[in-house]
Amino acid sequence: MGLKAPCSTIPADSKQEETKDGDAEEYGAVAMVISATSIQGQLSIHTEEGGESKSLIAPSYTATGSSRGDKVMASFKAAYNESLRDALQRAKFSFVLTDPRIHDNPIVYASDGFLEMTGYSAEEVLGRNCRFLQGPATNRRTILEIRDAIREERACQVSILNYTKQGKPFWNLFHMAPVYSKEDGRVVHFVGVQTPVKSTADHHESLTTNHECFCVSSSHSLSSLRASADVLRDGLADVEIDEEHCEVGQADEDKSKTSVATIFGELKSKCKGAGVTERKSTTVSAGFDGGRVVCSSLMLSLTKIQQSFVLANPHLPDTPIVHASEKFLQLTGYTREDVVGRNCRFLQGSDTDRGTVQLIGECLRAEKPCTVRILNYRKDKTPFWNLLHVAPVRSNAGKVAFFVGVQLDVTSVEEPCSEAETTPNIKQLGAVGAVRVAVRSLQGEGLRRMQKNP
Amino acid sequence: MLTIKRIPTLVSIYQDTVDRPGCERSCLGMCCIPGAKLPVYAFPGTSSKDHLSDSDDCIPDAGGDLFLNEVILAQWEERLSRGLFRYDVTTCETKVLPGDFGFIAQLNEGRHLKKRPTEFRVDQVLQPFDSKKFNFTKVGQEEVLFCFEMSTSEGSGYSERMVVGDSPNVVVINVSPIEYGHVLLVPKLQDCKPQRMDQESLRLAVNFAAEAKNSSFRVGYNSLGAFATINHLHFQAYYLAVPFPVERASVKKIASSKKPGGVKIFELTDYAVLGLVYESNGVLEELADCVSQACIALQDHNIPYNVLISDCGRRIFIFPQCFAEKQALGQVDPDILDTQVNPAVWEISGHIVLKRREDYESATETNAWRLLAEVSLSSERFTEVKEMCVNASLKEESASFQLELLEVEMKHFSPKVTSGKGNRIAAKGLLSDAFAEDCCA
Numbered sequence: 057m058g059l060k061a062p063c064s065t066i067p068a069d070s071k072q073e074e075t076k077d078g079d080a081e082e083y084g085a086v087a088m089v090i091s092a093t094s095i096q097g098q099l100s101i102h103t104e105e106g107g108e109s110k111s112l113i114a115p116s117y118t119a120t121g122s123s124r125g126d127k128v129m130a131s132f133k134a135a136y137n138e139s140l141r142d143a144l145q146r147a148k149f150s151f152v153l154t155d156p157r158i159h160d161n162p163i164v165y166a167s168d169g170f171l172e173m174t175g176y177s178a179e180e181v182l183g184r185n186c187r188f189l190q191g192p193a194t195n196r197r198t199i200l201e202i203r204d205a206i207r208e209e210r211a212c213q214v215s216i217l218n219y220t221k222q223g224k225p226f227w228n229l230f231h232m233a234p235v236y237s238k239e240d241g242r243v244v245h246f247v248g249v250q251t252p253v254k255s256t257a258d259h260h261e262s263l264t265t266n267h268e269c270f271c272v273s274s275s276h277s278l279s280s281l282r283a284s285a286d287v288l289r290d291g292l293a294d295v296e297i298d299e300e301h302c303e304v305g306q307a308d309e310d311k312s313k314t315s316v317a318t319i320f321g322e323l324k325s326k327c328k329g330a331g332v333t334e335r336k337s338t339t340v341s342a343g344f345d346g347g348r349v350v351c352s353s354l355m356l357s358l359t360k361i362q363q364s365f366v367l368a369n370p371h372l373p374d375t376p377i378v379h380a381s382e383k384f385l386q387l388t389g390y391t392r393e394d395v396v397g398r399n400c401r402f403l404q405g406s407d408t409d410r411g412t413v414q415l416i417g418e419c420l421r422a423e424k425p426c427t428v429r430i431l432n433y434r435k436d437k438t439p440f441w442n443l444l445h446v447a448p449v450r451s452n453a454g455k456v457a458f459f460v461g462v463q464l465d466v467t468s469v470e471e472p473c474s475e476a477e478t479t480p481n482i483k484q485l486g487a488v489g490a491v492r493v494a495v496r497s498l499q500g501e502g503l504r505r506m507q508k509n510p
Numbered sequence: 511m512l513t514i515k516r517i518p519t520l521v522s523i524y525q526d527t528v529d530r531p532g533c534e535r536s537c538l539g540m541c542c543i544p545g546a547k548l549p550v551y552a553f554p555g556t557s558s559k560d561h562l563s564d565s566d567d568c569i570p571d572a573g574g575d576l577f578l579n580e581v582i583l584a585q586w587e588e589r590l591s592r593g594l595f596r597y598d599v600t601t602c603e604t605k606v607l608p609g610d611f612g613f614i615a616q617l618n619e620g621r622h623l624k625k626r627p628t629e630f631r632v633d634q635v636l637q638p639f640d641s642k643k644f645n646f647t648k649v650g651q652e653e654v655l656f657c658f659e660m661s662t663s664e665g666s667g668y669s670e671r672m673v674v675g676d677s678p679n680v681v682v683i684n685v686s687p688i689e690y691g692h693v694l695l696v697p698k699l700q701d702c703k704p705q706r707m708d709q710e711s712l713r714l715a716v717n718f719a720a721e722a723k724n725s726s727f728r729v730g731y732n733s734l735g736a737f738a739t740i741n742h743l744h745f746q747a748y749y750l751a752v753p754f755p756v757e758r759a760s761v762k763k764i765a766s767s768k769k770p771g772g773v774k775i776f777e778l779t780d781y782a783v784l785g786l787v788y789e790s791n792g793v794l795e796e797l798a799d800c801v802s803q804a805c806i807a808l809q810d811h812n813i814p815y816n817v818l819i820s821d822c823g824r825r826i827f828i829f830p831q832c833f834a835e836k837q838a839l840g841q842v843d844p845d846i847l848d849t850q851v852n853p854a855v856w857e858i859s860g861h862i863v864l865k866r867r868e869d870y871e872s873a874t875e876t877n878a879w880r881l882l883a884e885v886s887l888s889s890e891r892f893t894e895v896k897e898m899c900v901n902a903s904l905k906e907e908s909a910s911f912q913l914e915l916l917e918v919e920m921k922h923f924s925p926k927v928t929s930g931k932g933n934r935i936a937a938k939g940l941l942s943d944a945f946a947e948d949c950c951a
Binding site for chain 2: 190191192193194195196197199200201203204207384424449450452453454482483485486488489490492493494496497498503504505506
């Protein structure tokens with residue numbers, strides 16, 4: 057039947073999170089994806105769409121057709137006109153756009169100024185989370201402040217110690233702000249503007265040098281290690297480094313403010329559809345508050361779960377899917393547009409056991425978890441045995457907010473017993489646990505502070 | 511002798527069971543543990559936790575290996591489906607109180623037991639282990655999620671069933687959870703250590719926090735006299751995907767290592783409870799050792815304290831406290847005591863579990879602040895305690911610096927040798943004086 061999609065098998069040894077080491081492997085998957093079955097046909101179409109864009113697009117992304125690369129590329133194009141790219145290229149300042157709806161909130165656009173300032177190439181930064189700018193002396197609390205703002209979908213401005221590709225530290229007056237869709241209130245992107253703070257950066261030269269010296273010698277003998285440690289220590293004693301405090305001058309403040317305003321001006325004037333805004337619209341009806349749009353911070357948690365699952369909202373008519381994971385789309389061959397807004401029953405087909413379907417319905421009504429082995433069908437009508445685990449998931453109010461359904465293709469597993477009810481796989485339970493933790497704190501307005509100064 | 515009366519929390523189904531020798535159930539006592547097979551998670555022995563690898567909880571696809579975060583979540587969910595908990599904590603309402611800090615309140619009516627209060631001695635931080643009282647050898651094996659052991663190789667790994675060693679580090683559920691994934695980490699369970707901090711155990715707890723790679727997963731510790739109720743060495747941990755107010759609080763640096771990425775010590779400047787914050791982007795064992803030295807100094811001076819390990823083990827908070835002492839002396843307002851909130855590590859950090867609906871409905875940042883202000887040492891007393899802690903930590907920092915060098919050398923010459931205790935001790939003895947000037951105050 058050719059049931060296994062090649063790109064659904066993440067390398068088993070990808071122990072690190074994808075952000076760090078996964079990229080290269082994704083590039084490596086090119087040939088497999090292109091030669092794949094009709095399921096991957098969907099993905100190829102996306103590639104062509106995203107492939108024609110210009111200068112700043114990493115060739116590795118346009119060439120691969122890997123779905124993450126596609127999404128990174130498509131993210132900019134989906135929201136803005138091509139003319140924006142040219143307009144932004146004229147801008148001298150450093151900024152990035154990130155997409156919180158893609159796994160790990162990766163950079164989907166980096167300005168020339170950003171690449172110049174950090175020493176990285178576009179290929180090296182697109183598709184990666186901004187945390188590569190952090191280094192040994194970066195303040196942990198500052199990182200928390202940024203995370204906190206992302207979580208609460210609000211703007212923030214901090215001074216943060218960042219590092220160039222060459223390991224040189226510099227103070228960055230970092231301004232981050234959400235870009236909201238006017239249509240449904242979702243966060244389309246985050247804008248991150250980096251304004252290097254003058255005067256301190258140059259002191260760091262010798263620190264960097266000594267640090268490198270230490271690293272190199274650590275593979276040699278103890279005596280040379282001691283020597284290098286002395287060098288390191290002496291070097292440090294000589295240099296007055298203020299890695300704790302950063303004096304931000306009015307000029308830098310103003311520069312940052314102008315940059316942010318300029319970017320928002322461009323984004324707003326050259327966007328597609330209903331448009332974008334820096335303030336979340338309070339009059340959005342069908343979106344966020346209507347329970348159809350999963351907010352960006354919940355999305356960030358959900359995209360980390362690299363398994364096939366969907367969330368369905370029982371408070372909307374016919375309990376439609378509000379989120380479908382990447383792995384679910386790969387397993388079933390549907391696109392996100394195909395499935396979001398529809399009830400899960402489209403997976404059933406002529407040979408699906410009615411009794412099993414009924415059992416699921418009863419459990420949902422009783423707000424109880426259940427596990428079944430059910431015959432489901434892909435978009436191309438090929439059947440597969442689905443070990444399906446369904447569970448109610450509660451919001452911070454303690455009420456059922458969603459049902460989560462976790463799918464596992466067990467077609468190749470010989471299952472002697474024909475009983476409908478069975479036990480879930482440990483992986484499926486892990487996914488349910490992760491969804492519970494995310495939904496409890498992040499769903500809707502969830503556990504956010506009241507916004508005092510938006 | 512100072513005592514307070516409180517109702518102990520039920521952490522195990524077997525807490526009130528009286529066992530005869532030969533308990534006839536699978537417990538964690540010496541009657542059942544030799545030869546028993548339990549799930550085991552092995553964490554990498556050499557922990558050079560990369561400061562960049564801090565992205566949270568990736569739950570890998572069904573084909574991949576199991577990571578700690580996933581093992582905890584999966585095993586906890588499995589125990590939930592078996593009905594081992596006294597209540598489903600996800601049905602408990604929770605909210606953020608209006609205000610800048612964002613205190614988190616939870617209404618938990620099920621946690622409270624309708625039992626007679628027990629008397630707890632609160633003026634002695636170190637008390638000997640008492641095998642007659644409840645301890646973790648009495649919990650059932652079904653309450654065990656897994657054992658958490660240092661791997662003999664580089665990587666991590668999970669096995670569903672393995673014969674456990676003499677005295678494994680055990681992760682058990684708390685049957686009265688205050689949030690999803692609430693577990694207790696009991697270092698070397700069969701050693702029956704009292705609730706007393708030591709270097710090795712704190713390293714283990716920091717490794718537990720770091721290996722979970724999830725900033726929503728925090729590890730806490732309460733000393734005796736600071737609302738620990740079980741005198742058997744243990745840490746607590748659970749998931750909550752919200753920053754705790756104390757993590758947002760402003761800090762002022764008071765000491766740091768000159769080493770890039772080395773340990774820095776801060777004090778909280780605008781929080782209701784005075785406390786210290788230890789932070790590092792570098793080797794977490796060094797950070798842990800600085801903190802355990804401070805904790806040991808506190809307990810040796812009979813000062814009750816709480817510890818919060820946050821940010822995947824990179825930020826550790828220490829709060830010396832005096833609430834129980836004040837309570838015993840009758841110096842705490844009755845309306846604060848009426849709420850029956852016990853200010854342990856989670857409450858101090860800003861996550862407050864309330865037992866009565868009226869308290870939940872009327873909770874405000876001001877109320878929370880008032881409660882926590884009673885927990886804090888006075889600023890005069892804190893200054894003394896702070897100096898003591900920092901002095902204790904700085905001694906450790908220089909030793910750790912040495913330790914790291916020596917370990918690099920050992921790895922180079924004999925890659926198969928895992929870092930043994932003997933080597934660590936030798937390292938300290940040999941080199942601690944030479945590098946003492948490496949710390950600046």
